[in-house]
Amino acid sequence: MKQKPDLSFWKLWNLSFGFFGVQIAYALQSANISRIFATLGADPHNLSYFWILPPLMGMIVQPLVGLFSDKTWTRFGRRIPYLFVGAALAVAVMCLLPNAGNLEITIMSAMTFGLLSLMFLDTSINMAMQPFKMMVGDMVNERQKAKAYSIQSFLCNAGSLVGYVFPYLFTAIGIASVAAPGIVPDSVKWSFYIGAVILILCVIYTTATVKEYTPAEMAAFQQQAQSQQAETAEAAGGTRNKALWVFLQVGLVQFFCWAAFLYMWTYTNGSIAETAFGVDMSNAEYAATKAYQEAGDWVGILFMVQAIGSMLWAVMLPRFRHIKVAYALSLVVGGAGFAMVPFLGNQYALFIPYFLIGFAWAAMLSMPFTLVTNALEGSKYMGTFLGLFNCTICIPQIVAAALGGTVLMLVGSHQYSMMYVAGALLFVGALCVFAIKSK
Numbered sequence: 285m286k287q288k289p290d291l292s293f294w295k296l297w298n299l300s301f302g303f304f305g306v307q308i309a310y311a312l313q314s315a316n317i318s319r320i321f322a323t324l325g326a327d328p329h330n331l332s333y334f335w336i337l338p339p340l341m342g343m344i345v346q347p348l349v350g351l352f353s354d355k356t357w358t359r360f361g362r363r364i365p366y367l368f369v370g371a372a373l374a375v376a377v378m379c380l381l382p383n384a385g386n387l388e389i390t391i392m393s394a395m396t397f398g399l400l401s402l403m404f405l406d407t408s409i410n411m412a413m414q415p416f417k418m419m420v421g422d423m424v425n426e427r428q429k430a431k432a433y434s435i436q437s438f439l440c441n442a443g444s445l446v447g448y449v450f451p452y453l454f455t456a457i458g459i460a461s462v463a464a465p466g467i468v469p470d471s472v473k474w475s476f477y478i479g480a481v482i483l484i485l486c487v488i489y490t491t492a493t494v495k496e497y498t499p500a501e502m503a504a505f506q507q508q509a510q511s512q513q514a515e516t517a518e519a520a521g522g523t524r525n526k527a528l529w530v531f532l533q534v535g536l537v538q539f540f541c542w543a544a545f546l547y548m549w550t551y552t553n554g555s556i557a558e559t560a561f562g563v564d565m566s567n568a569e570y571a572a573t574k575a576y577q578e579a580g581d582w583v584g585i586l587f588m589v590q591a592i593g594s595m596l597w598a599v600m601l602p603r604f605r606h607i608k609v610a611y612a613l614s615l616v617v618g619g620a621g622f623a624m625v626p627f628l629g630n631q632y633a634l635f636i637p638y639f640l641i642g643f644a645w646a647a648m649l650s651m652p653f654t655l656v657t658n659a660l661e662g663s664k665y666m667g668t669f670l671g672l673f674n675c676t677i678c679i680p681q682i683v684a685a686a687l688g689g690t691v692l693m694l695v696g697s698h699q700y701s702m703m704y705v706a707g708a709l710l711f712v713g714a715l716c717v718f719a720i721k722s723k
Contacts, residue, residue, distance in 0.1 A: 288425035291432075298493040299423065300436040302367065303416045304443040305486030308479045309374055309409055311447025313338070315587050316472055317402065318553050319580040322571040323468050324384060324398055325391040328699060332550045332688020334399065339546075339681035341406035346674055349414045361496035362422065363415035370411030371487040377405040378480040382473040385466045394466065412487065423497060437598075437649075444591045446482075448584040450475035455581050465572040471581065527656070533720040534652050535676035540713030541615065541648050542677055543684035544622065544706040548641070550688060552625075553583050554699030560631045565699065582631055586638040593642025594649070601646060611651040612717040618644020619710030626700040644710055652676070655720060 291299075321334050349370075353363050360368075384398035416436065424432045454471040455461040461471045557563040557579035563570055570576050597614065604610035621640030628634050656673060688702075695701035 288423070290428060291424060293435075295494075296424070296428065296432045296435050298490060299419055299432065300416055300439050300490075301493075302371070302487040302490035303413070303436055304439040304446075305479075305483035306371070306374075306409060306412050306416070307440045307443025308447040308450075309378060309405075309483050310413070311444040311587070312378070312450065312475055312479050313402075313405060313409070314549050315448050315584045316451065316475070316580070318550050319571075319577075319583070320382060320384070320468055320472065321395065321398060322553070322576075323463075323466065324394050325466060325571075326395060328554060328565070329689040329692055329697070331554075332546070332685045332692075334402065335546055335550050335685040335688070336682050337399070337403050338406045339542075339678035339685075341403065342410045343675055343678035343682075345407055345410040346414045349411055350418060353415065353418065357499050360491075361494075362502075363419050364491050364494070364496060367412055367415040368487060368491055370408045370413075370415075371484055373408035374405060374412055375480040375484050377401050377408060378476045378483070381405060382468045382476045385463075385468050391466065412483075419494070419496070422502070423494075441591050441595050445588050447475075447479060448588040448591065450479065451584050452581040455578075461577045461581055462572070462574045465569050469577055471577075529721060531656055531673065531676075533716075534655050535673075537611075537615075537713045537716045537720070538648075538652055538676040539680040539683075540709045540716065541644065542680040544619075544709035544713070545645070545648075546681040546684040547688065547691075547702045547706045547709075548622070550685070551692075551699040551702040552586065553580050555625060555703055556582060556586070556631070556634060556700075558698070559626055559700050560629055560634060582634075586634055589635050590638045590642040590645060593639035594646040595642075597643045597646040598650065601650065607651060607654060608717050608720060611647050611655075612714040614643045614647030614651075615710045615714035615717065618642075618647075619707040619714065622703045622707030622710065625703040 317334060318331050321331060322328070326334070349366050353366050356362055356365065358365055381398060381401040384394045384401065387394060387397065420432045420436065451461070451471050454474050459471045459474055461469045463469045553576075554565060557570070557576045558565050561575040561579040561582075563573060563575045563579065567573070601610050601614070604613075618641045621637035621644075624637040624640075625634065628637065652673075691705060692699070692702060695705060
């Protein structure tokens with residue numbers, strides 16, 4: 285029976301290199317969507333509604349890409365056609381979205397255009413993102429998967445850093461960060477344009493350097509995997525009920541965590557604009573002020589600090605003896621970071637809370653999958669469970685986005701108060717960690 289061969293470092297690197305470009309696009313979206321729609325004229329109480337689309341499209345698109353690409357075989361490969369089409373669509377939409385205010389149409393029409401562009405951007409990013417995860421599963425043997433995913437994680441964080449810093453960098457070199465009311469500043473536009481160029485170049489590199497296995501080779505590998513599954517069939521049946529409970533318990537923690545971060549992405553711009561940049565958020569044209577757009581640039585820097593905190597804390601997490609202690613502690617530290625944000629009126633002092641928030645982010649990206657896959661060890665239902673597990677990321681964001689305007693009114697309509705809400709959600713999530721019955 286045929287075994288998957290070991291791949292060199294550079295072959296593993298090439299396999300995931302396009303993810304660097306995809307993550308730049310995702311980071312630009314995460315850091316700038318609220319800023320763009322506020323600039324177009326969206327009411328702060330409605331900002332969270334625009335964030336329903338990203339998780340909703342992820343929940344729909346990623347499973348469909350997996351389902352259809354499982355059955356696709358072309359001379360270009362199995363997953364690569366979906367990767368390339370998704371990247372090409374993302375490039376087109378990244379050039380359209382920041383120009384919604386330039387169409388000389390009504391505010392409502394501009395926001396509708398922006399919303400449709402965001403929907404297509406989310407669809408295309410998810411379509412481009414999922415094949416990278418699946419190609420590692422297809423082409424890398426079990427012994428090298430940890431190394432392959434660590435390379436992918438590094439490229440993911442590196443792409444995030446670049447995407448987050450672009451608006452600030454372009455402002456620093458003299459590109460305008462302010463524009464007429466209803467118009468997205470040039471610094472944001474150029475961030476999306478350059479991000480789109482890097483995205484397509486990275487994807488072209490991956491498609492040019494990666495050759496997927498043929499159907500015959502995949503059939504031989506699957507025969508070997510099926511033989512191993514037969515040897516563990518009895519153990520697999522015994523883990524299903526336990527895995528389901530762990531799935532639900534971890535999913536509860538996920539609910540509070542991802543709701544918290546949805547509020548961070550939605551309300552950080554307005555929060556620091558008011559507390560650190562002195563913007564009068566009661567002014568109907570606050571989004572056209574220079575201070576608000578400067579705050580928008582600074583959001584990218586703060587999210588970059590968060591990514592650095594996440595990368596550093598990820599190195600420390602494996603050193604903990606008890607995974608649940610590490611998980612809960614990370615969420616508590618991140619919750620404390622959120623609670624600090626409204627108290628800090630200095631833009632540089634904000635590095636501290638966002639660095640701490642990175643601790644929670646590091647745990648959220650690794651701990652849930654570790655707990656669930658440990659519970660599923662030896663089960664032939666691994667793929668099904670992990671596919672469904674994506675819903676524990678998407679559903680909390682959809683619920684939080686739908687309730688965001690109501691919650692904002694309940695906390696006094698100050699966007700910085702949503703940071704308290706995010707911190708409280710992480711604290712509750714930390715308590716729920718100890719309810720998980722894991723190995």
